[in-house]
Amino acid sequence: MMDKNKVMLVDGMALLFRAYFSTAMSGYFRINSKGVPTNAVHGFVRHLFTAMNHYQPSHVICCWDMGSSTFRTEMFPDYKANRDAPPTELIPQFDLVKEVTSSLNIPNVGLKGYEADDCIGTLTSNLREDAEVVILTGDQDILQLLTENVSVVLLKKGYGNYAEYTAETFTEEKGITPEQMIDLKALMGDSSDNYPGVKGIGEKTALKLLQAHGTIEGLLDNLDNVTKSQREKIERDMENLRLSHQLARIYCEADVTCGLDEALLTIDRALMMEKFKEVELGKLHDMIS
The missing domain is CATH 3.40.50.1010 (5'-nuclease)
Structure with missing residues (x-):
């Protein structure tokens, strides 16, 4: 046995x-x-x-x-x-x-x-x-x-x-925890599941942002510390980011x-x-x- x-x-x-x-x-x-x-x-x-x-x-x-x-x-x-x-x-x-x-x-x-x-x-x-x-x-x-x-x-x-x-x-x-994979997919979207994420943010950038800020919430609390272009993309696609986070989990x-x-x-x-x-x-x- x-x-x-x-x-x-x-x-x-x-x-x-x-x-x-x-x-x-x-x-x-x-x-x-x-x-x-x-x-x-x-x-x-x-x-x-x-x-x-x-x-x-x-x-x-x-x-x-x-x-x-x-x-x-x-x-x-x-x-x-x-x-x-x-x-x-x-x-x-x-x-x-x-x-x-x-x-x-x-x-x-x-x-x-x-x-x-x-x-x-x-x-x-x-x-x-x-x-x-x-x-x-x-x-x-x-x-x-x-x-x-x-x-x-x-x-x-x-x-x-x-x-x-x-x-x-x-x-x-991957340089992130398994739990952070949900945040990763929320940021970059998923073409095979057909949801958007944040337009213009790919896997490399998403990984860097999560390694620096831990979670989506941590990132949103620190938008002043990311590049102007990244902040604009995230602010413009905030609704998609939240939706994609729910879909990815x-x-x-x-x-x-x-x-x-x-x-x-x-x-x-x-x-x-x-x-x-x-x-x-x-x-x-x-x-x-």
């Missing part, structure tokens, strides 16, 4: 989309005998099993987005409005991947109105007292959750290639729970094999003991 609980929180959509696009680019959709594409599900399971074999968690929970409408789109209708609709071949795989996850006795967690990140943030703050938390994702936004007992594993190209972060290694690399008090008892990793091989056979996932079950 392991001395310490180690929970892997999986950003399901990050794995699913990565798996889909890595094969779809070459026109390969892996369609089963029922005519259902399974390329994303197949790649998702490969990513999941590879990470489970590597990190050996005692517990696993999978978190999902529940539609594109969230409290952030209510605050700012253009939030993520630059994203294309999901490809046709991916749509049937959204439900299928959750069925496959369930067949592994891994809980699926999601809440309407919130993103998977918010579920991950909430579960992280609930579980990190009793367990080491490892977050598996491809999304750098999650790095703001780094703290004691919490590490983040970012998927890189291929399978089994990871960039691993703790709060200490993040600060060494992962909400860690969502109404989701999943206790360690529910998340204990206990794969029933017969149940897994039956589901994998039905979906036609080939020999993937051999990857996991």
Whole structure:
């Protein structure tokens, strides 16, 4: 028996989309005998099993987005409005991947109105007292959750290639704390999530300002000590700065729970094999003991 609980929180959509696009680019959709594409599900399971074999968690929970409408789109209708609709071949795989996850006795967690990140943030703050938390994702936004007992594993190209972060290694690399990442994104905006930040302030300047003043509040209290051009940009875009700060912060008090008892990793091989056979996932079950 392991001395310490180690929970892997999986950003399901990050794995699913990565798996889909890595094969779809070459026109390969892996369609089963029922005519259902399974390329994303197949790649998702490969990513999941590879990470489970590597990190050996005692517990696993999978978190999902529940539609594109969230409290952030209510605050700012253009939030993520630059994203294309999901490809046709991916749509049937959204439900299928959750069925496959369930067949592994891994809980699926999601809440309407919130993103998977918010579920991950909430579960992280609930579980990190009793367990080491490892977050598996491809999304750098999650790095703001780094703290004691919490590490983040970012998927890189291929399978089994990871960039691993703790709060200490993040600060060494970036020169700011994980918490300051929220302020960083508020200043520079985020083109992939489609929110503005302060026009004309990029990452370099934002990092310098935060290293000098700590937080957005610290910066606003010291606007007399920044360059005239920086002050003008910040004053002109104050509303966007405040809005972007709210959008950038992962909400860690969502109404989701999943206790360690529910998340204990206990794969029933017969149940897994039956589901994998039905979906036609080939020999993937051999990857996991």
